[in-house]
Amino acid sequence: MSILILIPIALAVVDLFFVFYVFNKIKRSEKGEGKALEIAKAIQDGAKAFLIREFKTMALVFILVAIVLGLIQKTYLAPLMFLFGAVISSLTGYLGMMVSTMANVKTAHKAQKNFAESFNISIWGGEVMGFLVVGLGLLGIILAWGIFTGFKNAELLINYAFGASFVALFMRVGGGIFTKSADVGADLVGKTELGIPEDDPRNPAVIADNVGDNVGDIAGMGSDLFESYVSSIAAAMVIGSVAFTGSQGIFLPLLLAAVGIFSSLVGSLFIKVSKELAQADFAKQTTGIRKAMGRGILLANALMIIGSFLVIQFYVHDYKLFIAVLLSIISGYIIGKSTEYYTSEQKKPTQDIAIATQAGPSGVILEGLTVGMKSSVIPVISVAATIVLAHHFAGLYGIALAGVGILGVLGINLSTDCYGPIADNAAGISEMADLPPEARQRTEALDAVGNSTAAAGKGFAIGAAALASLAWLVTFAQQGGLSSVNLFEARTIAGVFIGAMLPFLFASLTMKSVSHGALEIVNEVRRQFKEKKGLIDGTEQADHKACIDLATKRSLKEMSFPALLVIVVPIIIGVILGKEAVTGALLGALSSGFILAIFMANAGGAWDNAKKYIEAGNLGGKGSEAHKAAVIGDTIGDPFKDTAGPSLNILIKLIGVVALLSLPLFI
């Protein structure tokens, strides 16, 4: 056991102290009062209720899966590590979300007096989630490795990653269905039938909609990236244990993760906005925040590059490994920029969608699909180039390290990403609680920036998922003793076909689930308005809990079939057609899933922002025919970008882990 293990442990502990410190700052901030606090409490209670119900459902499934794992691998360590991974990931999601639902109302409250502090609370809320994920993720790996195997069999870490993957499946897919069922359901009755505004508390589904932002965009996003983070480190350790004769191959990923945490921490200290912004106009405020975040992220990336160069140079003495890490950081940057280009209302593609509203709804939808499909080109080429070059310079281990590299500064990236839904909720609460106009204007400014960071975060999450999934593919090859899988073998080709079809099926099922869920919410909202005569004029209270309950039950029910599919299909393929076909299926699912996920996320983001572009007064503004067409585009984009698209991240990773764990069953 090398003394070097203390470095990542130390950094993870510092990271968790930072989380605690930031959490205390949020906690100490005033929590506001009156209606805002009531609404915030309703959101927090709803989110908690969702997670607890989900954890209960998961408990049984997890115990079953743990037993199966133990039987297949014939060691009690496998189920223990699996459950350990599941608990750490669940804990991360739960804590992160509880803090974010605490931060939203405090952000809204502070916005009444102090813009800079209001911003601080929302970014702190994001930082709690961001740094919990990397801190607990890294510490968890080291503990799992140390406690269960005495720092010996790195390949058992796959079980730890599987635990995280399985949690992500529930959080991301279940959460994705929940959030859009509530959102679409609320809009269909509220905005379309009754003509009441978006965040109107008279609408019984409006709290469920806000709960959805937290369970989908915060807990779901967090667990997705927790999985990617843990997967890429674990996969790199497994591959490194074979690629190197010494222990360097195993330790390097941990050291790089430590460098990443250090870089993220330093970077995040530089995300500060000046007090004068409070008096500035909307454009200056958003620019100010963007600059502050950009500065922090740039610094973090620079430190990550320098740090990983030094670590690799002095620890492994092989600059080629550094190239793999560098390339993946650049690739992540390019994917982020490409996402921004295709979804920003200041750029041509989204403006083209806005212009296409003049040809009616079909124009805006065709244009959005066109933009989404085209937006896959740059990410695909940059990932493909990273794969080829990382492999050229550093072999299979290089590909695995690329996964670690792209997630290096996940701490700060995820912070700015989770800041988005907190700001969004703060704006919603300000609206619902009738806070003074300046508070509403300021939370709107925070929200506007949050939309961009959330969109870029989605692109980044997909890229990270692709590299993590690729790391599993490579591990599958190595552990399965497949030095070569012939692409011309009929079974491989059949595997690629079936694998490439899975993301389409998965997207179809999750979108259909949203329709089902939304329909149920619509009926419930209609029922309440019919039975409670005083609801529309505000003399009676809406039963928000009923909608949250419905969406919770429905999302858990709806996710069961797609979830089963991800687990069963690779096993069936392996048992009937063998390892080669499974490899083909993994690659097919990875390539088509990656592309489909980008297409859906970007089309959805672009539709959303095309609508906002029109609402800002362009092309006729709010209420015009163009705006109506844009709203239709946005409604289609919602399940694209918040349910089906992100769920594909889970699909492509989980299918790889399941295949790996089922290896002993295959012919």
Next chain:
Amino acid sequence: MSILILIPIALAVVDLFFVFYVFNKIKRSEKGEGKALEIAKAIQDGAKAFLIREFKTMALVFILVAIVLGLIQKTYLAPLMFLFGAVISSLTGYLGMMVSTMANVKTAHKAQKNFAESFNISIWGGEVMGFLVVGLGLLGIILAWGIFTGFKNAELLINYAFGASFVALFMRVGGGIFTKSADVGADLVGKTELGIPEDDPRNPAVIADNVGDNVGDIAGMGSDLFESYVSSIAAAMVIGSVAFTGSQGIFLPLLLAAVGIFSSLVGSLFIKVSKELAQADFAKQTTGIRKAMGRGILLANALMIIGSFLVIQFYVHDYKLFIAVLLSIISGYIIGKSTEYYTSEQKKPTQDIAIATQAGPSGVILEGLTVGMKSSVIPVISVAATIVLAHHFAGLYGIALAGVGILGVLGINLSTDCYGPIADNAAGISEMADLPPEARQRTEALDAVGNSTAAAGKGFAIGAAALASLAWLVTFAQQGGLSSVNLFEARTIAGVFIGAMLPFLFASLTMKSVSHGALEIVNEVRRQFKEKKGLIDGTEQADHKACIDLATKRSLKEMSFPALLVIVVPIIIGVILGKEAVTGALLGALSSGFILAIFMANAGGAWDNAKKYIEAGNLGGKGSEAHKAAVIGDTIGDPFKDTAGPSLNILIKLIGVVALLSLPLFI
């Protein structure tokens, strides 16, 4: 040289005599009079003008490509065979389309008096195209092989197939852009802005719309299947020349094609409807036609199965090869049935789309996308099973024979498919020329059946393209000396990623082209209505030619970039990353292109029929809010099913041929 070659030659000649016989029957039929004839002439002239302009553009490109081919392969035979293939394919498309534009008005004319004869003329029109494709296709292969190589180097036939592929690129992609530019453009001004009916001759784009049906659905579809037919036979011959020591491997595909022609001819003789149908109601008429066609196709398939069993048993003495052929016939049948299930207004998926109109346009679009994505599952599994089993029983040659098998009875399949647009045009002409109500009702009945056969034809064309494309992939492996391509090689993985992205890019570009083209048509139609004051009340004539000219020029211009892409990308990948990466790219493009093509074709078909279902009086009928939502779905479905979807067939095949021909350039 085996005397057996006389069998396919004889069958091809009989086939062409049959075409001539049927053509004469159409020619002898009365051509009608007055306005109907005028309109028909305008359509025919427009279609001719389009093809001639296209041929002129093609001429230069083809000569350039021919020179490059000669330089790469270092033999003058290559360019000659390429040009020969191009000429035969162009001739087929031209002749078939001219006859179909002659048949449409005669169908409309006959409908006034005799329902059975009216049906006969439209199915004869389809048969001319269907049997021209197989007759000239097969005869062309044999002639090319005999004349240029003295029945020796079968592998040079790739050049013949390439000629056909390249023509298909122009016809299918150019035609697809033409037809939807005209259609969408005509609808946007006519139906939406001015509120005049669909087939109203006052609309200057209405003739262009009808021309589009012919160039897209007849010439385009014909050239697509000509390419698949020729490709699968040629690929099977090339692979067979290596797989067998004797010449059986080369002759078997030709003999099977001959069996297919015989079976199709016999089957088509049984497509007859009774004279009493004229007096029957709409439902009985459509059922009667469906039964007649079903009978013919069933008989043809039965004969094909028996015939190929006998040929294989007595000529090659290996029943295992028969299994490959049988499987592909079954697979084609399943794909057709699956297409029918997902797009028929009598089945649940399409009715679900119709019901979703009650949630407005976004409901209908989400439901259509859901249905389209899910509809890829059955075709993918059936193709995957065919690949695995065909390979299991008969090796790589088995995969190639599967391509020949699925296209065996192409003659009769394509006849019923091309019948669709003829009936559609006949209905349009009846409407525009104000023919008596019974003629209009009867052509509507013909048209209704045509919609089903056209939809099933699309599914079949995609399945055939996938198997033809797979045959090229296998040939690429064989000719490139690639006995094994390792899937774990980074360059292979990168190839799969880039390949899988190409169909998305291609679909995006072709859909965008339709938007561009439609916009130009919209402006032209608006201009005419503005400048010609008497147009709207019928005192002035619309300038139909101007719209046809515009759409022709625009479609040729728009197709140049996607076309270039298909040709350049595999070469770039091969030159930079080598053969393994190209193999990956071919498989990536094939799998994702196949799935995307089915998704787009079926979503488009289902939206179209959901609209028709509502128009038939369900859910509020024509003019209701539900109908408006369905129209939006249909407008999105149009470029899905008629431009982007079918263009993907060309992409997946052509990319394989280009890769194969560029082999000498790759590292």
